[in-house]
Amino acid sequence: MSWLLPALVLVPFAGALVLPGLPDRFAVRAGVGVALVTLALAVLATYETGTTGFGRMQLEVRTDWVPALGLQAHLGMDGVSAPLVLLTGLLSVLVCLYLTRVGPDRNLVACVLAVTGGSLATFTALDLLLFFIAFETVLIPMWLVIRIWGDTTQPGGTATRNDAASRFVLYTATGSALMLLGIILVIARTGTSDLTELIERGGAGMSVTTQTVAAGLIVLGLAVKTPMWPLHTWLPPAHTIAPTAGSVLLAGILLKLGTYGLVRVAVPVLPAGLQNVAPWLGGFAVVGIVWAGLACLTERDLKRLVALSSVAHMGFVLLGVASMTPTGLQGALYANIAHGVVSALLFFVVGALKDRHHSADLSVLGPGLRDRLPRLGWLLTLGAVAGLGLPGLAVFWGELLAIAGAWQSSALGALDRPYAVIAAVGTAIAAAYWLRVLRLIWQGTPPADQAGLPDATHHETVVVLPLVVATVVLGLLPGPLLSTTAGVVRLLLPGGGVVP
Amino acid sequence: MSGPDLLLTALALLAAASGLLAVTGSRVVHCALWLVVSLGALAGVYLVLGAEVVALVQLLVYVGAVVVLVIFALMLTRAPVEPSDRLDAPKGQKLAAVVAGISVGGILAGTLIYALQDLTVKVQGEQGSARNIGRAVFSGWLLPFELLSVLLLAALVAAIAVSRHLPAEKRPGQSLTEDGGVQ
Amino acid sequence: MTESAAILSIVLPAASAMLGLLMGRDWARDWAVLGSLGALVAAIAELVLVGTDGPVTAFGFLGRAQLGGTTIDLALRSDQLSAAVAVLVALVAFCVQIYSTAYLAGEGTPDAPTRYPAYAATVSLFTAAMMLVVHSADLVLLLIGWEVMGLASYLLVGHHSERASARAAAAKAFLVTRVGDIGVVLAVVVLIAGAGTTSISDLNRAATENEIGHGTVLTAGLLLLAGVVGKSAQFPLHIWLPDAMEGPTPVSALIHAATMVAAGVFLMARLLPLYLTVPGALQTGAVLASISMVGAALAALAQTDLKRLLAYSTISQVAYMLGAVCVASDRELGSGDPTALAAPGVLHLLSHGAFKALLFLAAGCIVHIVGSTALADMGGLWRTHRSLAVLFGIGLLGLAGIPPFGGFWSKEAVLSAADEAAHAGTWVGWTVLVAGVLTIVLTGLYAGRAWAIVAMGRDPVLPAVGDAETEEPHENPHGHSQVPVAMMLPLYLLAIPTVAFGLVLLTPFDLLHGVEIQPGTAITGALLALSGVGWAVSAPRLGTPDIAVALPVRARALLENAFYFDAVIRALVVRPVLGLARTVQMLERDVVDAYVRAVRPTTEIAGTVLRRTQTGLATGYAVWVLVGAVVLTVAGMVLV
Amino acid sequence: MIHLLGPAVLAAALAGIGVYGILARRNAVLVLIGAELLLNAANVLLVTASALPAGGLAGLEHSQTYHDPLIPGQVMTIFVITVAAAEIGLGLAIVLLLFRARGTVELTAVRELGEASPRHTETPS
Structure with a gap:
């Protein structure tokens, strides 16, 4: 099955290259086809990995690419990457499907496929340089999505759009430059860029100082993408401006690249260094949770609010990573997937609402969605309730495990329990701002002038239905996903992640 | 101190001093002539160091051709014969130049003194003879030598092309200079 | 048999909630009543079976969750306590469902839009969640039911959401209980870390046999108490309950009689062996x-x-x-x-x-x-x-x-x-x-x-x-x-x-x-x-x-005015939080984002300044080149 | 026996003088004279180096016999002189062109590469 992962990565890229040459209507449908093939490959790859065990690297492929740099095209899959690969495949299908009806454009579909391909390459890359290249590949198509198809109805028009696009690209590129420095430092000191080998060494061959510097640089670079407070200010404008497809990709896939990098690179390759960085990382994470929550309490634009809530969710992921415990890492990975599903759901719904009202301002959207547009209203409610971390829905497990990880973390030192408590308080703030949203737009008496807007079409319902199911299933049956990551996180942590 | 050493020192002092005058003088023609002296003294230095052919080439090419070219250029650009205070750059830049010159000279001298210390060598006459140099040039250095001839040709063509008198309306600088100093 | 009865008592109302929502309003009433009736029958059957066959301590329900060194078994249990409370819950829920068919029959006017299908489904969900709490053999599973109940209460209290007071009461009910639930979440976390299990029977046994540290038990006990106080509307987290009267009256019956408020007491009773080892929490x-x-x-x-x-x-x-x-x-x-x-x-x-x-x-x-x-x-x-x-x-x-x-x-x-x-x-x-x-x-x-x-x-x-x-x-x-x-x-x-x-x-x-x-x-x-x-x-x-x-x-x-406690909370908690939120919004815009926006003017200023060095003078450039060369040489000599 | 320190210091001095000449002069021809001095500094060093035995300074430690002189140093010097000739030819041609176009060879008057700003406008002499 050695063809599986290369095919998985190359199919969307090939689609992205071919689609712009096809006629518009046909191209958009072909995009769905390509995405479906990718999803099928992702499912197959996950199945294959699962049959032989998620605990080890499976389906490895390795060929020299640029021998002078020691760069290898080295792909592989394990319990950390498999769920993310599946999520990427699923979201790519849904976004392509969404684009068949809403604003079909072959170039946009091509960009979506390019983002998919780049993300899949990032999630399966086992070479530090390859990881970096794949990580950067995603940037350009995403920039195009915001820059070309972005919303120009905001105050400021095209200037605001261009500002958001360049802010996104410059911010993340700056972060990537820092990360590249860290990667080069690691490669220079260890003499290899092979991730499997680096993980096996677990930081051996690098002094603690080197590790700390490298971990600092890599964490900083990845934290921009994640995004971590206070490096998050590119996210709200990017989300607000991006078209629905772009927001879904951004929240569902792109943000995962950063946290995946932390788990795949920072934790296992530089354990001693991350240990020193962890208290800071955890601190910024919990500040982000509370900060973003409070900011949401007064935010007026629903898309911006969802974006800010992503910062809070990602705070839990970061806290889980910073805890450097098996529980915390599992929580981080779970929260990653959960956030991908829930935020994608929310952005689809908010996008649909915005299409109807031509604004995402809470005062324009509301009140009375529950009576005016019941289907969209209930979908929004589900997304909000999931977003506030209700047990029984997906997000809860990630948050619980991240807090549990932080509570028993030795990496966070004396700050472990304070961080855990602050994060727990953050869940109450999340409830407060989501309830505010529901109170403002879902409840209340519908205004007369908004009557007659169409409720969710079948097409829209079909697109979000898989996400609804995933939200509920992940919330009620956490076992399968947790068992996927249970084994592999021990290999990533120093000393098998035994909590003293 | 041996005889060659004394000679070398004298020539070196002459070369350096005349070189200094060439870059500080206030009459352009004098500067060019001081350059002649400096280059000539250098030829002497080469001779003492046993590089006969190089010394000859120095005299032929530099003193003979290059300096003549410089003097021609001075004449063609209507350089003033009398002392002029417009030969040097403004004060600030001059200060920077002094600093840069002293640091470059100082760094080089320091490095070389540290590297050579009181190293002495015995110069053998045939070392730089025309036979040896000729053999070296036409064996191991043939390719660079030929390339050099191409370079010279190219420089020749380029010099002609650049300095050819263009009709006024085709001159590229036309739009930027108004009445300009075009003759 | 006991297991099936217990599972049915949870699944039937949950299924009826889903069917009632999906199959349209014509069937909503039938599904709701049938679901609660099914739950009642199942609960009575369970009570009888527990009496004859004895309690069942754990049987699988939502699988196991493996995390770190701990395995959380999302299992159910069935004993007299759970069966008895389940009967009460099912009985009240059944009564409420029947009652609601008539009570909400007047809806459908522009002033009161028809929300009966959603309402009935939520009541069913509420019932299912309480059943889950009652039957949980594990604290985490209990927490799921516990919070889903909170959600259901939010939806039901806010049923008349066209009324501002109902909206406020709904949000208040959810938020106040949620604050208490921070305690439950943290208690689960403490127990995962300190005891390595969240199974109720394991915890009770381990605490009684002093296998868990006293500090862990006390912390967990107090944190759980916070959740209990929130859910059962006890001082100082009682403020949501009187306002929750904004909901339709049958909902009040459901919340006050059998679900929600009872859940806290139930949890204390469930964990009493654990609590007995830490009298401080009980006091x-x-x-x-x-x-x-x-x-x-x-x-x-x-x-x-x-x-x-x-x-x-x-x-x-x-x-x-x-x-x-x-x-x-x-x-x-x-x-x-x-x-x-x-x-x-x-x-x-x-x-x-x-x-x-x-x-x-x-x-x-x-x-x-x-x-x-x-x-x-x-x-x-x-x-x-x-x-x-x-x-x-x-x-x-x-x-x-x-x-x-x-x-x-x-x-x-x-x-x-x-x-x-x-x-x-x-x-x-x-x-x-x-x-x-x-x-x-x-x-x-x-x-x-x-x-x-x-x-x-x-x-x-x-x-x-x-x-x-x-x-x-x-x-x-x-x-x-x-x-x-x-x-x-x-x-x-x-x-x-x-x-x-x-x-x-x-x-x-x-x-x-x-x-x-x-x-x-x-x-x-x-x-x-x-x-x-x-x-x-x-x-x-x-x-x-x-x-x-x-x-x-x-x-x-x-x-x-209940000793003006509401106003005190408003002044001590609500206002400061809102003030903080406004401050954060301001800081977000004027401080955190300021440095990002500052990049552009900084670049422009730097460009203007550095442009001055671009004089066009060849010798000027030569100065830079040579100075640069000197600096590099010196740097090289110093560093190497 | 010759002390090599002398020519080496000469090379350094010439380099410094050349740098000064290039930077301090306003007349383009005189700048070229400075460049010539700089080139000659290199030549002096090359010739000095050619007086060393094979293997350069490292070779001295092994033997005191000088049977394989460093001819490449002298060949290189000749090359440099040739390049210098080409350079000065082209350089002077450019100076002439400049003079024809601007009527001056003062480098301070040529700012065409500069950023346009009130302080730096192209001013004809």
């Missing part, structure tokens, strides 16, 4: 319960709204149950099963469930007739709707604890437990006992007051009387003279357990082994309750139907 709970008991009863005394009166009475009664559980550490452990010590509390939970559901549903009928919840609009029920008045009276007698009604037995059990603890010589026992006795009098007073106003009253303003002068159409837009059968039926159904609850004590029911009623306390309690009721009921003869009027004005206002 804290006892103090909070005593404060809630007396305070809420006092507040109930002066309420001007029937539903709010009942709400405060719920806080007070739930405090009884909690107090009964919290004195457990000072009582003698008889038969060896520490859970038996929770029996008085559980007994009161069950009897309270019956009479409070009856009271609320009856109140719903009264509201249906009057079209208002204000006590001032009511009166003369005894003359106009006698059967309803009788049912309401039965509920009030149960509440007041007049023998032989249900409330009497359970309340005396609680008092006996407190008495026993007090005689063991601890201050906790004394606190609960004194508060309990005081509350009995107060309960009698406000129960009697409710009766005096609603059933007797001087000026009946009911439409049946047809008094045109007092009955303005706009004052009473929803008033009806007749109560639908679907609304009366559940009342009769609930009146049976209210009247005959005492018979439960005659059955050889293991769960209630620990219940002892001391004749001394019982007689004292009954007399006190009677005197309270009597005093209040005789008030009309003293000139006013409302004894609260006899209170000084300022004291009355203080009690009516």
